Amino acid sequence: MSSAPPRGPPLSRVAVTGGTHGNELSGVCLVKHWLRDPSGLQRRTFAATPVLANPEAAERCVRYINQDLNRSFTAAVLTSEAPPDGPYEVRRAQAIDQLLGPKGSARAFDFIFDLHNTTSNMAACLIASSEENVFAMHVCGYLQKHSRVPCRVYLHGGDIFVSSVSKNGLGLEVGPQPHGVLRADITSQMRSLLAHGLDFIDLFNQGTSFPAFDIVAYKTAGSVDFPRAPGGELLGFVHPKLQDKDFLPLKPGDPIFQLFSGEEIFYEGDATVYPIFINEAAYYEKGTAFIKMEKHTFSIPALEAPGPS
Template identity: 60%
Template sequence: MCSKPVPREPLRRVAVTGGTHGNEMSGVCLARYWMQAPGELQRPSFSAMPLLANPAATAACRRYVGRDLNRTFTSAFLTAKAHPDDPYEVTRARELNQLLGPKASGQAFDFILDLHNTTANMGTCLIVDSTHNVFAMHLCRHLQLQSPELPCRVILYQLTGEESYSLNSVAKNGMALELGPQPQGVLRADLFTRMRALVAAALDFIQLFNQDAAFPAFEMEAYRTLGSVDFPRTEAGDLAGTVHPQLQDRDLEPLRPGAPIFQMFNGEDVLYKGASTVYPMFINEAAYYEKGIAFFQTEKLMFSVPALPALAPAPGPAP
């Protein structure tokens, strides 16, 4: 997994992106609103830039028009020579890389907060690349403490040895908010309000950091992706069953060996045959049918996050 250094200077260039998937309406509507009224994103030490990441997909109210934009920020796509037959999202990824990056460069934005919705019963999730991202871990902790009565889970998405591919990976640092359940193309007031509050709290944390606040070490619980499980299928590749009622809507709850995971169309149950308990997420996510994913398996981790020290004071003028 990657290891991102702790910022040693104030974060000045921050972006809040919505509509990376054009039918995830909380981020779409917030980005559109803030582009017209950006004052809500201003803080004394910086002003976050709102951005509609995938305008074509947003206009069509589709996840994407050519390929999944949030899987397109890899070196293979960003550095390849442009071709007239490139999918729209490949061209758009290169545009965003120039605007917010270039990726892995000193000129990249300091932080990107990317906004997403899921049709799965995920509640509020904070998606980060790995445990080594100390700044993001402290931001996650800050967000959790704002509403301790509401579950706010941390998801570690990056597999060992895997190149980061998401929009927020273009910046020096970043994370994604994932709120659900919300149907594709639908806006729910409760999730819209919750996402708006989370963005405000995230920007407040960056402001505190920029003001030389120090944050103590703590213990963090998170869920790390292990892999995915497909639906049962026929030899022709069609669905042969669906998510079992006992698993549906139980995202990030323990799934033990022998528990039912699918219900075949002939009425038979398919049981989980793993050797250990896992925590499934994105169960029956609408956007993942095309990807051959019924749910992801994760493991629950507890780990120590080191303190985030205050920024060193800027050197004064020479005597």
């Protein structure tokens, strides 16, 4: 059970990061637009700061140059010596930490919205650190009420992502959209989600309190790789009955893979799980065909209006 947070000041320093992965074009193109015309990020009580997180990767339209930027915000990376010829994403992580952090400090930004696309059929997925993060959970509840598409909550339980630099944050993962491709419907959904998120912060800053509520969210229960030969070559693919079934129940005995020989492979777990990032293109290199999730319901306490600045 989460406990109600103390009344803090209004949120005045909000950032919107896009292009953390340089081939996820909705965030790349929206942030580039807002860098030219920031009016869409302005609200009555604050103006959000757009940041193109990985400009070199965005320029080349690749996920990253040397390493995954969205896994690079660890204490070890942020405090390491970064020579000019060192990994590009290490230097970018440290630059973002100086711009929007430093991480864990009183000077860090109040909130970061980090924009992502997935090739999986996940619609709108809200990525937060924990159900204990009361403010982020209220943002999730508000977005669920206003989203035009299914809007589910994924609790990743870590602090290595871009949004962990700020005092609070949320990832917006919208798909399906192929990497290196810009779809009007997906980009419109992302833009709408972000607008509602900024509206929530603006309402909060103006003195709105939000009541307690229950929310369904998903937590990681492990991952499953493709069937592979000893050398790592694929022996099959995601089963047609699993493909595009993100967030739907997967029961023991359900088919998950089909080998090139035609043989089927079935899920051998002992409980129902809810797979996400099914057949995500970027996860082939991570040895992940899908991530298993457990479904939970959490009671989120009321969020009181902010105190004086």
